Amino acid sequence: MTSRSSFEETMAGLSGADPGAMAAAREHQDRLTKPRGALGELEEIGIRLAGAAGVDPPPVPEPAVVAVFAGDHGVAGAGVTPWPSEVTAQMVANFLAGGAAINVVARQVGARVVVVDVGVASDLAPGPGLLIRKVRPGTGDITSGPAMTRIEAAAALQVGLDVARELVAEGARCLLTGDMGIGNTTPSAALIAHFTGRPAAEVTGRGTGVDDPMLAHKIEVVSAALARAGAELEDGDHLGWLASVGGLEIAALAGYMIGGAEARVPVVIDGVIAAAGLAVAAALAPAVVDHCFAGHRSSEPGATAVLEHLGLRPVLDLGLRLGEGTGAALALPVIQSAARILGEMATFDSAGVTDKDG
Amino acid sequence: MTSRSSFEETMAGLSGADPGAMAAAREHQDRLTKPRGALGELEEIGIRLAGAAGVDPPPVPEPAVVAVFAGDHGVAGAGVTPWPSEVTAQMVANFLAGGAAINVVARQVGARVVVVDVGVASDLAPGPGLLIRKVRPGTGDITSGPAMTRIEAAAALQVGLDVARELVAEGARCLLTGDMGIGNTTPSAALIAHFTGRPAAEVTGRGTGVDDPMLAHKIEVVSAALARAGAELEDGDHLGWLASVGGLEIAALAGYMIGGAEARVPVVIDGVIAAAGLAVAAALAPAVVDHCFAGHRSSEPGATAVLEHLGLRPVLDLGLRLGEGTGAALALPVIQSAARILGEMATFDSAGVTDKDG
Numbered sequence: 067m068t069s070r071s072s073f074e075e076t077m078a079g080l081s082g083a084d085p086g087a088m089a090a091a092r093e094h095q096d097r098l099t100k101p102r103g104a105l106g107e108l109e110e111i112g113i114r115l116a117g118a119a120g121v122d123p124p125p126v127p128e129p130a131v132v133a134v135f136a137g138d139h140g141v142a143g144a145g146v147t148p149w150p151s152e153v154t155a156q157m158v159a160n161f162l163a164g165g166a167a168i169n170v171v172a173r174q175v176g177a178r179v180v181v182v183d184v185g186v187a188s189d190l191a192p193g194p195g196l197l198i199r200k201v202r203p204g205t206g207d208i209t210s211g212p213a214m215t216r217i218e219a220a221a222a223l224q225v226g227l228d229v230a231r232e233l234v235a236e237g238a239r240c241l242l243t244g245d246m247g248i249g250n251t252t253p254s255a256a257l258i259a260h261f262t263g264r265p266a267a268e269v270t271g272r273g274t275g276v277d278d279p280m281l282a283h284k285i286e287v288v289s290a291a292l293a294r295a296g297a298e299l300e301d302g303d304h305l306g307w308l309a310s311v312g313g314l315e316i317a318a319l320a321g322y323m324i325g326g327a328e329a330r331v332p333v334v335i336d337g338v339i340a341a342a343g344l345a346v347a348a349a350l351a352p353a354v355v356d357h358c359f360a361g362h363r364s365s366e367p368g369a370t371a372v373l374e375h376l377g378l379r380p381v382l383d384l385g386l387r388l389g390e391g392t393g394a395a396l397a398l399p400v401i402q403s404a405a406r407i408l409g410e411m412a413t414f415d416s417a418g419v420t421d422k423d424g
Numbered sequence: 425m426t427s428r429s430s431f432e433e434t435m436a437g438l439s440g441a442d443p444g445a446m447a448a449a450r451e452h453q454d455r456l457t458k459p460r461g462a463l464g465e466l467e468e469i470g471i472r473l474a475g476a477a478g479v480d481p482p483p484v485p486e487p488a489v490v491a492v493f494a495g496d497h498g499v500a501g502a503g504v505t506p507w508p509s510e511v512t513a514q515m516v517a518n519f520l521a522g523g524a525a526i527n528v529v530a531r532q533v534g535a536r537v538v539v540v541d542v543g544v545a546s547d548l549a550p551g552p553g554l555l556i557r558k559v560r561p562g563t564g565d566i567t568s569g570p571a572m573t574r575i576e577a578a579a580a581l582q583v584g585l586d587v588a589r590e591l592v593a594e595g596a597r598c599l600l601t602g603d604m605g606i607g608n609t610t611p612s613a614a615l616i617a618h619f620t621g622r623p624a625a626e627v628t629g630r631g632t633g634v635d636d637p638m639l640a641h642k643i644e645v646v647s648a649a650l651a652r653a654g655a656e657l658e659d660g661d662h663l664g665w666l667a668s669v670g671g672l673e674i675a676a677l678a679g680y681m682i683g684g685a686e687a688r689v690p691v692v693i694d695g696v697i698a699a700a701g702l703a704v705a706a707a708l709a710p711a712v713v714d715h716c717f718a719g720h721r722s723s724e725p726g727a728t729a730v731l732e733h734l735g736l737r738p739v740l741d742l743g744l745r746l747g748e749g750t751g752a753a754l755a756l757p758v759i760q761s762a763a764r765i766l767g768e769m770a771t772f773d774s775a776g777v778t779d780k781d782g
Contacts, residue, residue: 098525099515099518099523099524099525100524100525100746101507101632101633101745101746102633103633103745104632104633104744104745104746105525105742105744105746105750106723106742106743106744106745107742107743107744108742108744108754148780149459149778149780150778150780152778153777153778156775156776156777156778157457157777159775159776160457160770160775160777163770163775165457165768165769165770165774165775166457166458166769166770166775167456167457167458167463167765167769169768170761170764170765170768170769171761171764171765173764173768174757174760174761174764175757175761274459274462275459275460275461275462275780365464381742382740382758383741384464384465384466384739384758385464385465386462386463386464386465386466387459387461387462387464388458388459388462388463392463396466396757396758396761398757399532399533399754399756399757400740400742400754402532403528403529403532403533403754406528406529406531406532407525407528407529410523410527410528410531411523411524411525411528412518412521412523412524416523417514417517417518417521417523417524418514418517419511419514419515419518420507420508420510420511420514422506422507422508422633
């Protein structure tokens with residue numbers, strides 16, 4: 067663990083990928099008992115893991131933890147989602163009871179689930195598996211004003227950083243992103259539009275299932291929030307944009323990713339909410355991207371926009387649009403296998419196998 | 425377990441998917457605590473698992489076993505691969521020592537590996553994890569004559585069926601296909617061209633890494649074998665085609681898939697060699713397809729041709745072209761998660777979560 071430096075010091079101190087470790091891993095792949103390149107994307111993931119860890123072979127990223135950051139959104143009342151805000155707290159209870167999709171997938175892949183209340187509107191009862199780190203009870207409605215203050219945005223970033231540090235201190239060697247927050251695809255679309263420079267209509271999706279009229283309205287809401295924020299903020303004022311059009315769990319996710327990069331522990335990115343957090347984190351500290359692995363291609367267009375913007379290729383493409391961390395958890399065994407290939411496979415020499423290129 | 429009926433009786437007695445179980449699973453998906461359809465392809469896999477098992481929720485397909493069927497090919501001496509045939513036996517030794525890619529991935533996903541010698545050219549020393557069921561020591565060169573006799577093809581099919589039955593009797597509840605055989609993408613391409621009706625040039629790929637001149641020659645070899653067989657055989661003589669242009673491990677894989685279907689245990693299909701086996705199995709007994717799950721989209725064009733021909737969608741698309749069962753093993757946690765979602769997730773009612781469509 068590094069010392070508990072300030073957020074700004076942490077960001078300034080981050081290392082990106084180690085090119086020497088990547089070169090070593092690339093050369094190593096070609097000595098393993100398989101035709102060169104035959105493991106396709108798995109070889110590239112292994113090379114990126116080596117770069118992120120700074121060593122070849124990279125450590126197998128386990129044990130893994132999914133941190134599900136939960137928050138509510140004032141904009142949920144503005145007709146952008148068919149779900150009532152109280153579902154956020156109901157789903158937190160479902161996570162804690164082990165009945166949600168992320169619990170099921172996490173059990174399958176051997177990951178632990180923790181839930182972080184960084185901004186649920188209602189008060190939650192303390193219980194095992196729940197970290198109560200509420201910065202404020204939900205954001206303001208971004209159609210009429212900022213989601214939160216800069217101080218609150220910084221506090222939510224710090225919550226994510228702290229959670230990452232705590233999980234790593236407890237032994238986690240892979241951090242998966244999870245999220246819950248009714249309405250959160252709307253601020254995610256606004257952040258993604260801003261940070262990728264794409265128009266709102268290109269990066270705003272149907273979220274948990276909005277119909278055509280609601281989608282058109284949602285795009286108007288995103289556009290209006292961007293116009294309001296743009297009138298007040300410089301383009302490069304990243305914290306200002308996060309505060310103005312973002313969300314508490316999105317800010318915490320960005321901080322969590324920075325914490326993974328600080329510890330050189332791989333971070334597996336889930337869907338569009340995590341992608342929005344990654345867009346923020348990459349703007350604040352570009353080295354973070356080298357420590358992030360895109361679990362899947364969400365069916366939300368904003369997620370793909372961020373992955374393309376940052377040059378990340380998704381592991382899975384299963385048409386998922388649930389969030390919670392499900393796509394990250396489903397990708398985990400592939401990412402772990404990629405590390406294990408470099409750590410455990412025999413070479414042509416060690417196994418006595420004839421190498422056609424040897 | 426069903427009784428040990430003959431191969432023909434087994435094929436005639438196979439059941440396809442149960443439409444009632446599929447309908448129940450589809451309706452069940454919509455009651456789980458997630459927006460409808462939000463788990464995308466995972467929901468479809470769960471519905472197919474229910475259909476294959478005949479019950480909703482379907483059992484979680486575990487424990488899983490990868491059977492790696494190994495055989496040699498006379499055509500390997502005809503300039504279709506840069507690798508010498510002795511690599512088949514060397515790689516079997518690597519599998520038994522635990523150093524190959526399939527061993528590494530299988531350890532990650534909790535699957536057991538068994539190797540079946542159904543036609544390796546050299547004699548292999550008996551050892552733990554190796555089933556010696558050699559039908560003959562490698563096939564004949566398909567450029568000049570049949571790969572094997574009909575009796576040998578039937579025997580290799582029976583080897584696969586027997587192995588599936590034995591593994592299921594030992595407790596396996598998911599069968600993964602694996603293969604090893606220098607030269608085996610050539611007979612696979614010939615079988616796939618025949619069973620899908622596509623030209624050789626469309627379904628013949630670079631295998632473990634052939635260059636442009638070798639690829640052109642390989643396509644000529646496949647075309648010549650198809651022309652020779654076509655002059656001797658009726659189109660619908662499936663066993664005749666398997667014997668004439670196939671391979672021992674490909675035949676065994678087809679029998680293994682039939683054994684999975686007999687036991688209603690899901691079979692996870694790896695790459696192009698398994699796809700060739702599936703094309704044979706589907707011709708012999710179409711109900712087999714309902715029990716098969718395509719682990720990934722191999723970069724070999726013949727694999728995609730079979731998946732399209734049979735209407736199967738691959739779980740992963742990682743540019744793999746190794747074989748051994750690696751793509752099937754990497755997909756296993758996704759398939760297991762799909763079953764577990766139906767078996768373990770809370771419903772809106774049970775979790776007290778508000779359903780917007782309820």
